[in-house]
Amino acid sequence: MEDKSDQKDPGKDTMDRKYWNSHLQKMTGYTFGLQPEITADIVKLNSNESPYPPSPEVLEAIRKAAGPALRLYPRAEWDGLRRALSREYSVPEEAIFCSNGSDEFLSLIFRTFAEPGNTACLTNPTYSLYRVLARAQGIQIMDVDCDADFRINFDELLKRQAKITIITNPNTPTGALEAVKKIEEFVKIRKGLVLVDEAYIDFSENPTANSALRLIEKYDNLLVARTFSKSFSLCGIRAGYAFGCPDLISALLTAKDSYNLDTLAQAAAEAAILDINWMRDNAARVVRTREASRKNFLDLGFGALPSQANFLFVSHPKHDAGKLYNRLLEKNIYIRYFPYSPLDRYLRVSIGSDKDMERFFSALQEILSSEATG
Amino acid sequence: MEDKSDQKDPGKDTMDRKYWNSHLQKMTGYTFGLQPEITADIVKLNSNESPYPPSPEVLEAIRKAAGPALRLYPRAEWDGLRRALSREYSVPEEAIFCSNGSDEFLSLIFRTFAEPGNTACLTNPTYSLYRVLARAQGIQIMDVDCDADFRINFDELLKRQAKITIITNPNTPTGALEAVKKIEEFVKIRKGLVLVDEAYIDFSENPTANSALRLIEKYDNLLVARTFSKSFSLCGIRAGYAFGCPDLISALLTAKDSYNLDTLAQAAAEAAILDINWMRDNAARVVRTREASRKNFLDLGFGALPSQANFLFVSHPKHDAGKLYNRLLEKNIYIRYFPYSPLDRYLRVSIGSDKDMERFFSALQEILSSEATG
Numbered sequence: 001m002e003d004k005s006d007q008k009d010p011g012k013d014t015m016d017r018k019y020w021n022s023h024l025q026k027m028t029g030y031t032f033g034l035q036p037e038i039t040a041d042i043v044k045l046n047s048n049e050s051p052y053p054p055s056p057e058v059l060e061a062i063r064k065a066a067g068p069a070l071r072l073y074p075r076a077e078w079d080g081l082r083r084a085l086s087r088e089y090s091v092p093e094e095a096i097f098c099s100n101g102s103d104e105f106l107s108l109i110f111r112t113f114a115e116p117g118n119t120a121c122l123t124n125p126t127y128s129l130y131r132v133l134a135r136a137q138g139i140q141i142m143d144v145d146c147d148a149d150f151r152i153n154f155d156e157l158l159k160r161q162a163k164i165t166i167i168t169n170p171n172t173p174t175g176a177l178e179a180v181k182k183i184e185e186f187v188k189i190r191k192g193l194v195l196v197d198e199a200y201i202d203f204s205e206n207p208t209a210n211s212a213l214r215l216i217e218k219y220d221n222l223l224v225a226r227t228f229s230k231s232f233s234l235c236g237i238r239a240g241y242a243f244g245c246p247d248l249i250s251a252l253l254t255a256k257d258s259y260n261l262d263t264l265a266q267a268a269a270e271a272a273i274l275d276i277n278w279m280r281d282n283a284a285r286v287v288r289t290r291e292a293s294r295k296n297f298l299d300l301g302f303g304a305l306p307s308q309a310n311f312l313f314v315s316h317p318k319h320d321a322g323k324l325y326n327r328l329l330e331k332n333i334y335i336r337y338f339p340y341s342p343l344d345r346y347l348r349v350s351i352g353s354d355k356d357m358e359r360f361f362s363a364l365q366e367i368l369s370s371e372a373t374g
Numbered sequence: 375m376e377d378k379s380d381q382k383d384p385g386k387d388t389m390d391r392k393y394w395n396s397h398l399q400k401m402t403g404y405t406f407g408l409q410p411e412i413t414a415d416i417v418k419l420n421s422n423e424s425p426y427p428p429s430p431e432v433l434e435a436i437r438k439a440a441g442p443a444l445r446l447y448p449r450a451e452w453d454g455l456r457r458a459l460s461r462e463y464s465v466p467e468e469a470i471f472c473s474n475g476s477d478e479f480l481s482l483i484f485r486t487f488a489e490p491g492n493t494a495c496l497t498n499p500t501y502s503l504y505r506v507l508a509r510a511q512g513i514q515i516m517d518v519d520c521d522a523d524f525r526i527n528f529d530e531l532l533k534r535q536a537k538i539t540i541i542t543n544p545n546t547p548t549g550a551l552e553a554v555k556k557i558e559e560f561v562k563i564r565k566g567l568v569l570v571d572e573a574y575i576d577f578s579e580n581p582t583a584n585s586a587l588r589l590i591e592k593y594d595n596l597l598v599a600r601t602f603s604k605s606f607s608l609c610g611i612r613a614g615y616a617f618g619c620p621d622l623i624s625a626l627l628t629a630k631d632s633y634n635l636d637t638l639a640q641a642a643a644e645a646a647i648l649d650i651n652w653m654r655d656n657a658a659r660v661v662r663t664r665e666a667s668r669k670n671f672l673d674l675g676f677g678a679l680p681s682q683a684n685f686l687f688v689s690h691p692k693h694d695a696g697k698l699y700n701r702l703l704e705k706n707i708y709i710r711y712f713p714y715s716p717l718d719r720y721l722r723v724s725i726g727s728d729k730d731m732e733r734f735f736s737a738l739q740e741i742l743s744s745e746a747t748g
Contacts (some may be wrong), residue, residue: 068427
């Protein structure tokens with residue numbers, strides 16, 4: 001999996017790991033994007049964060065919640081937030097789960113619906129955190145390679161048996177979107193749980209039509225996950241939400257920490273749903289910038305997959321991706337590079353503001369020219 | 375375990391639990407205290423929450439953090455908060471872990487230092503969440519009864535082998551404090567990890583002297599857990615912290631979700647540490663009220679263990695605890711009753727403000743008189 005060289009703890013190798021469990025002894029944690037302090041000099045396009053601020057209603061809700069009532073525990077089952085989600089997405093409350101970021105939900109599915117020795121089926125490539133979380137629970141991974149154009153190979157997936165299969169839609173780091181019809185065919189036949197992770201769906205052409213959400217009423221083996229991090233501009237509050245039949249949600253409620261989502265995050269997320277048009281406007285802006293950026297990449301001779309997410313996955317036939325990554329880093333421009341095959345020929349660039357992208361492309365052009373003449 | 379009758383989901387029994395893992399199929403989740411809406415009528419003494427608000431500095435820090443930067447991920451390793459904890463407690467940063475409430479930390483220790491089939495040793499009684507979290511991971515529980523006066527029986531604990539042993543100090547629901555010397559003797563001999571959960575230590579006579587914190591430099595099998603929930607009046611933000619040798623902390627870092635503590639909680643917790651005297655003053659007020667309340671209980675004919683925590687554990691020789699609990703509930707006074715032996719003879723009453731306790735005792739007196747004459 002991902003290289004940890006850029007953040008390796010030099011003391012780590014001297015540790016004896018005597019008390020670590022057998023799964024953890026053999027693994028390293030997830031590699032998150034570098035977290036530079038944000039100054040005017042920095043362009044941070046490495047973690048698929050939104051360039052736009054969260055809704056003013058959200059900030060106001062947090063300020064209002066910052067009062068004496070913080071002495072009390074949060075609502076254990078997120079009453080207000082769950083009600084708002086229920087209304088917005090027309091899903092009964094008992095089919096909704098809320099988590100401390102999608103991360104907690106993803107960790108929970110391996111702890112709730114699988115046990116050590118079970119198998120999880122993942123597409124390759126996909127979000128690398130799944131693998132880390134599964135391995136931490138002693139769960140075997142079965143990778144199914146995507147097609148040459150990074151489409152998910154559902155036929156191959158069906159040939160493998162697994163307790164849990166994860167489909168990321170749109171996928172990361174590619175931005176490729178699969179038709180919901182294909183997903184339904186898969187869920188229908190599949191024995192075992194299917195999670196469709198829709199972290200980026202709000203950046204797709206028609207989120208409602210593209211989502212697997214409506215399928216949860218028909219299939220008892222389907223979970224659909226969303227997050228407030230990306231389209232709602234709320235990475236900082238750690239709030240995720242998910243949909244599934246009440247039997248699945250009830251299992252997650254049994255397994256979760258009692259008060260998994262704090263009072264401030266619940267207030268913020270509820271306000272974000274009540275002001276959902278703020279999110280939609282921002283997502284639309286990101287989409288416009290994404291399409292303009294894709295054109296810029298193509299003009300510069302890059303290959304750039306069509307993307308339905310808030311990032312682009314690009315490669316240049318004549319320039320080494322790792323080198324470009326490092327040259328950009330020298331110029332305080334942070335993007336993402338995955339130093340393992342087959343992703344090491346590509347760069348993942350989150351879509352920033354138009355100004356961020358201008359700075360990015362001007363730096364990139366400079367680097368390409370200097371390499372061409374150098 | 376705790377009865378779930380007061381919050382049972384009537385639909386639950388119709389569920390087939392087909393996709394639940396084998397551990398969860400056999401268990402119910404943790405029973406948290408009832409969460410009534412707080413109105414002027416309500417006296418809530420059932421979850422060991424502080425009656426006092428968090429520091430104004432904390433609220434100000436949250437308001438300041440409620441800005442555009444919430445679009446970005448939180449600091450993955452809690453830089454500011456960790457630095458503040460390091461200075462306050464004179465512990466190197468790499469010996470400090472921060473979590474989404476102590477709950478996440480407690481869940482993590484079973485996932486990090488044990489695997490299904492291993493054994494965890496708990497005292498009986500103790501915080502019932504440990505058992506739920508361990509069972510969810512397929513870990514066997516070995517209970518060691520406390521003495522008749524609810525002191526921990528270290529000799530008996532030593533006779534049992536276990537991957538993880540948890541000592542809650544002061545213990546819950548009793549409030550009993552064990553001498554740190556006894557804990558050191560135990561940790562020294564014990565093969566296997568020991569967690570000392572000091573959630574309530576700030577309410578003890580001398581938190582610094584009573585804490586096992588200084589032992590982490592000497593023993594590589596010791597973790598000491600604390601929380602912002604109780605003494606810092608911050609149940610609502612979900613922040614816990616823990617100390618241990620860097621090898622243990624490094625394991626937890628590998629196992630945790632990347633961004634487990636949100637930006638607002640990190641800012642709030644850091645401000646709480648920087649204004650630690652606010653916490654100390656509130657803890658001192660709670661202690662004064664606790665001692666006065668204990669005297670009131672004794673005057674009313676209750677047995678009331680000396681407590682070093684922010685609650686009292688009481689029983690009356692002539693009045694049924696369950697009945698008293700229900701009569702108080704009718705009067706909108708919420709305390710805690712554990713409906714299983716041997717705890718079912720007792721009531722746990724969190725220490726509220728002086729006004730809360732006045733209302734509590736006046737209602738209690740009324741009930742006792744009516745039962746005596748009735």
